[in-house]
Every structure is written in structure tokens, then in C-alpha cells.
Amino acid sequence: xxxxxxxxxxxxxxxxxxxxxxxxxxxxxxxxxxxxxxxxxxxxxxxxxxxxxxxxxxxxxxxxxxxxxxxxxxxxxxxxxxxxxxxxxxxxxxxxxxxxxxxxxxxxxxxxxxxxxxxxxxxxxxxxxxxxxxxxxxxxxxxxxxxxxxxxxxxxxxxxxxxxxxxxxxxxxxxxxxxxxxxxxxxxxxxxxxxxxxxxxxxxxxxxxxxxxxxxxxxxxxxxxxxxxxxxxxxxxxxxxxxxxxxxxxxxxxxxxxxxxxxxxxxxxxxxxxxxxxxxxxxxxxxxxxxxx
Numbered sequence: 001x002x003x004x005x006x007x008x009x010x011x012x013x014x015x016x017x018x019x020x021x022x023x024x025x026x027x028x029x030x031x032x033x034x035x036x037x038x039x040x041x042x043x044x045x046x047x048x049x050x051x052x053x054x055x056x057x058x059x060x061x062x063x064x065x066x067x068x069x070x071x072x073x074x075x076x077x078x079x080x081x082x083x084x085x086x087x088x089x090x091x092x093x094x095x096x097x098x099x100x101x102x103x104x105x106x107x108x109x110x111x112x113x114x115x116x117x118x119x120x121x122x123x124x125x126x127x128x129x130x131x132x133x134x135x136x137x138x139x140x141x142x143x144x145x146x147x148x149x150x151x152x153x154x155x156x157x158x159x160x161x162x163x164x165x166x167x168x169x170x171x172x173x174x175x176x177x178x179x180x181x182x183x184x185x186x187x188x189x190x191x192x193x194x195x196x197x198x199x200x201x202x203x204x205x206x207x208x209x210x211x212x213x214x215x216x217x218x219x220x221x222x223x224x225x226x227x228x229x230x231x232x233x234x235x236x237x238x239x240x241x242x243x244x245x246x247x248x249x250x251x252x253x254x255x256x257x258x259x260x261x262x263x264x265x266x267x268x269x270x271x272x273x274x275x276x277x278x279x280x281x282x283x284x285x286x287x288x289x290x291x292x293x
Contacts, residue, residue, distance in 0.1 A: 004030040006282060007094055007103040009082050009236075012039025013268045014258025015109035016066050017275025018282075019075045025283040030101075032094065034081035037070060038063030039111050040259075041268055043130050045156045048177070050268050062268070086238040087248075104253070105286070107278055111259040112230035112266070117144070119199055125206050126199070126224045133223055136161055142208055142219060144196060145227035147173040151182050153227055158188040164219070166210065168195045199224065232260045252285045 006022060008015045011033035022029045036042070044059030053062075070077075080096035087093070091102040114128035127133055130153045133141070137160045143150050146167035151174040154163045165182075170192050172179055182188050194217070198209035208219040234242070241248065248254035255278040258271035 004028050004076070004101075004103060005286065006030070006105040006107060007032065007092065007101070008107040008109060009085075009094075010039065010109035010111060010258070010260075011037045011070070011077060012109060012111050012258060012271065013041055013066065014111075014260075014271035014275040014278075015039075015107065016070050017272040018107050018109065018255075018257065018279045019275075020069060020073050021276045021279030022282065023073045023075060025279065027279075027283065027286065029075065029107075030103075031075060031077040032082050032096065033077055033079055035079075037067045037077075041066075043134075043153070043156075044268075045152050047268060082236050084236055084238060085241060087241055087244075092253075105255075105282055106253065107255045107257060107282075108234070108260055109258045109271075109275065110233040110236075113233045113235075114226065115229040115231055117196075117226055117228060119196060123199070123201070123206070125222065126226065128226050130156065130225060133157070133225065136223065139222040140164075140205070140220065141223045141225060142166060142206075142221040143225045143227060145229075146171065146192075147227065147229070148175060148178060149230075150174070150227040151178050153225060154188050154190075155182055155185065157225075158182075158185045162187050164189040164191060164221075166194050166196065166208075166219075167192045169193070230259075230266075234260065252281060255282065 005027040006029040008018055008029050008031045011031050015031060019029045019031055041059045042063045046056045046058055047062055048056040080098055082094055082096055084095040085092055092106045094101050139161045141157050141161050141163045143154050143165045146169055150165055154165050157163050195211045196208055197211050200207040202220060205220060205222040206224055210217045257274035257278045259266045262270060
């Protein structure tokens with residue numbers, strides 16, 4: 001029989017911060033993570049607004065530091081995919097591919113998943129995550145999007161590849177500082193007011209049929225990376241929990257933290273702050289419950 005006070009799903013910055021703070025209170029959390037510690041932070045080319053790093057720090061290096069602190073606190077983690085979470089008999093029932101565990105408190109720090117495009121087709125040359133092609137060299141890569149992710153991906157990939165960012169709008173939704181870095185890159189090109197209409201296989205790559213100023217234009221790329229936004233990763237929650245999510249949060253049984261709830265405010269500093277606050281609230285709630293017993 002396990003003896004964990006809290007379940008945390010997700011080991012990105014928010015989940016890590018929650019777990020560390022709970023351990024400081026003497027509580028025993030169990031973290032579920034289907035991939036690697038750090039979440040999407042590892043994809044960041046340079047984190048410049050996380051306090052304590054005046055020169056900035058790469059996402060990968062920051063993840064290494066987070067992981068070291070996580071391990072130093074001897075936090076228990078299960079590297080399994082959470083398939084379903086249900087609420088039965090006043091307990092959250094977490095199902096993974098290896099079994100079922102129950103908890104009284106649940107922290108959801110699962111982050112986001114990429115939004116898909118209607119033109120999506122089955123191809124091993126179309127990607128939604130930069131990690132899948134991060135180590136690519138000497139390729140032509142097209143990126144669809146106009147936000148921080150698209151330009152950050154472009155900055156990283158253009159070091160060893162030829163990259164073009166295609167934005168259907170004239171509006172640039174990324175940080176000005178990030179855009180300024182990108183426009184000075186020799187291997188990185190940006191095109192606005194261009195709309196992807198069709199994707200075709202072409203030799204060993206892709207042919208992208210686009211509408212550019214009402215003129216059909218064909219672009220060729222070895223790979224296509226799509227960065228048109230993200231949405232909360234909550235697929236594993238049962239319909240019962242989804243319908244009662246507000247209720248569970250008000251009763252302080254479920255805590256949504258980090259990118260899974262922050263919409264456009266997806267920043268590492270905000271996520272870690274969310275995690276620490278959630279841990280503090282959980283400690284207060286458990287202390288109150290114990291005092292009544």
C-alpha cells in the first residue's frame with residue numbers, strides 16, 4: 001500500500017516546483033511523468049527572463065538545474081503515461097499502463113499539446129514539436145506560425161539549417177526582442193501574409209502550395225514544423241471530473257498549475273510560482289484537515 005500525500009501529473013517547471021515545496025513541508029508527493037523532466041522548457045533557445053541568470057540560459061541548461069534540484073530532494077517519480085483519472089469514493093484514481101493508484105489530492109501540471117491544422121496529413125516529414133527534429137542538419141525547414149514558439153524554433157533550427165517562417169497574418173505575435181534576433185539570422189527568412197493551402201509529397205520532401213498576395217506560390221521543404229498554438233492537455237480526465245472541475249478546484253482537491261491553465265501566459269517563472277503557491281495551499285488544507293481529526 002502506497003503512502004503518498006499528493007499526486008502530481010507532469011514534471012515540467014510547475015510540477016517540479018510543487019514537488020520540491022511539498023517536500024520542504026514534510027509531505028510526500030508522487031510525480032507521474034510520461035517523458036522527461038522539464039517539459040517543453042528543453043526546447044527553449046534562450047530563457048532571458050528567469051531571475052538569477054543575467055546573461056540568460058538555454059532551456060536545456062535550465063532543465064538540468066531543475067533536474068538536479070529535483071533529485072537532491074529525493075522526490076519519488078514514476079515514468080509512466082497517465083491514461084485516465086477518475087474520482088471514486090472520495091479518491092482520485094490514477095490509471096497508468098502498469099496499474100491503478102489512489103490519492104486524496106491531485107495536482108495537474110501536464111502543460112499543453114499543439115493545435116493541429118486542418119491540412120494535416122499522415123507524413124513523417126510534418127512535425128508539431130521541435131524536439132523531433134532538433135538535431136537536424138543541412139535541411140530546408142518551413143515553420144507555420146507567427147508567435148513566440150515559431151520564432152524561437154526558427155532561431156534554434158537556423159543554426160544548422162535553412163529556415164523559413166510562414167505567417168498567414170501581418171501581425172507578429174512574438175516578443176520584439178525575439179523577432180529582432182531572428183531577422184538578423186542569415187539562414188532564417190520570414191514571410192507574412194502567406195497562407196498554406198495544400199501539402200504535397202515532393203521527392204524526398206514536401207511541396208507547400210501557398211496563397212501569397214492572391215498568387216499561388218509553391219515552396220519546397222525537407223520538413224514542415226507547425227507552431228500555430230497550443231491547448232491544455234487534459235485528455236486523461238474522465239467526463240465526470242471534467243464536468244466537476246470547478247467544484248474540485250474550489251474544494252481544493254484538484255490544482256491546475258502552469259501552462260495547462262495559463263493560456264497565453266506560458267512562462268517558466270509563472271509556472272514555478274504556480275507550483276509553489278499550490279504546494280503552500282495544499283499544506284494549509286492538509287493541516288486544517290488533520291486538525292479536525
